[in-house]
Amino acid sequence: MKALGIYREVQNSPNRESDDALVLKAVMDQLSILKTETSLMTPEDFDRVDVAGYDLIVPMCETYPRLMRLKKIEAETGVMVVNPSDSVLGCYRTRMLDSFARTPGLCYPPTEVRRTTAEANLRPPSFEAESGWWIKRGDVHNTTTCDVVFARNWKEVDAIRREFESREIKDMAVQRHTDGDLIKFYGVGPGQWFTWFYHDPSTARRLPFEIEDLAAQAEMAAAAVKVEIFGGDAIVTPEERIFVIDINSWPSFARVRTEASVQIARRLRLRRTASRKA
Missing domain, CATH: 3.30.1490 (Dna Ligase; domain 1)
Known part of the structure; x- marks a missing residue:
């Protein structure tokens, strides 16, 4: 199997340029261990080169023209793209909120x-x-x-x-504005792997909640925009309610990069294997 990773645009990685690059490299390293031939390129390189011949494309890029090119490649070649272009576009805020509104049971402010x-x-x-x-x-x-x-x-x-x-x-x-503890979450699947932490542990009130409720809300949000590799933010209120604020494609996974890279590589291999059997 041949896999291509495309880095995120620098302007779309405010204060986390290296973190975004490092997690993608870590995933490619894990795929290499799993008998996959891997390549990495910048978004600017992607604009200039032919990417035919890959079985899997793993893009962190987010600008509209690049996503449109990826979408065209997906349609013409059938290459697997994770997350797909339409799913990344689905994380654009107005589209995300429209998807949230059409998802029964999903709570957001x-x-x-x-x-x-x-x-x-x-x-x-x-x-x-x-x-x-x-x-x-x-x-x-x-x-x-x-x-x-x-x-x-x-x-x-x-x-x-x-x-x-x-x-x-x-x-x-x-x-x-919703009062409560601000939480950052990461996931793969949805349903394969999930973790969370406080955005600022020094100010968190550590309001009680059920982790399965948080995971369920996060995974509903991910399913609403159809992302498999995702992160986001949520609020836990004093009344123990959970509100999802944002969902995004391919976060940096900075605090959990090593574990996340293993889980993401596993997901990508499973998805590729399943597609070949279909």
């Missing part, structure tokens, strides 16, 4: 998607938000600290909106 024009934001959302709102760019996940910004009141939202508009960001998500 009240959210409205709006255009970034002044006319679309004359009034606050219909839901109450006494503790404020998180204003998030509507396409990709944050590439700078200005992409997800907290607003204590509706007056502050206008400055955020104007900054988005100045960067030609067309849509934004307005999400109610």
Whole structure:
């Protein structure tokens, strides 16, 4: 089997460029042990070369033109791509929220998607938000600290909106702030492997929850956007409720890179073996 890994764009790896690269390299190293011939290339190299002849493509790249090229390659050659282009696009925030809304049982904070024009934001959302709102760019996940910004009141939202508009960001998500412990989770499958940790252990209140409830919510979110290698964020509230905030394709797995690389390589081999038997 021949596998190609494509690194993530530097601009899409804010403050974690090396972590993203290291986990992909670790997965390729594991695949090599599992009798797979592997190659790695930058997104810029991918733009220039013919990638015919691979049985498996493992892309961390996220820009729209590259995903469209990958989608065309998938359709024309039948090569297995994990995560597929449509699934990565499904993690773009507006698409993700639409998928969440169509997933029974999945819990996420009240959210409205709006255009970034002044006319679309004359009034606050219909839901109450006494503790404020998180204003998030509507396409990709944050590439700078200005992409997800907290607003204590509706007056502050206008400055955020104007900054988005100045960067030609067309849509934004307005999400109610939810009090609780912020958790980061990682998974493979869904259903093969799952782990979690506090985003900031020093400030976590360690509110009680059931890990199976967290795993179930995370895996529902992953299934909603059809990603197999995933990470995300969730809130555990004082009432022991769990709200998924985000899901994304191919996170850095920085704190658990060694274990994650083993689990991801195993998943990729299993998927490839199953496809050949089908």
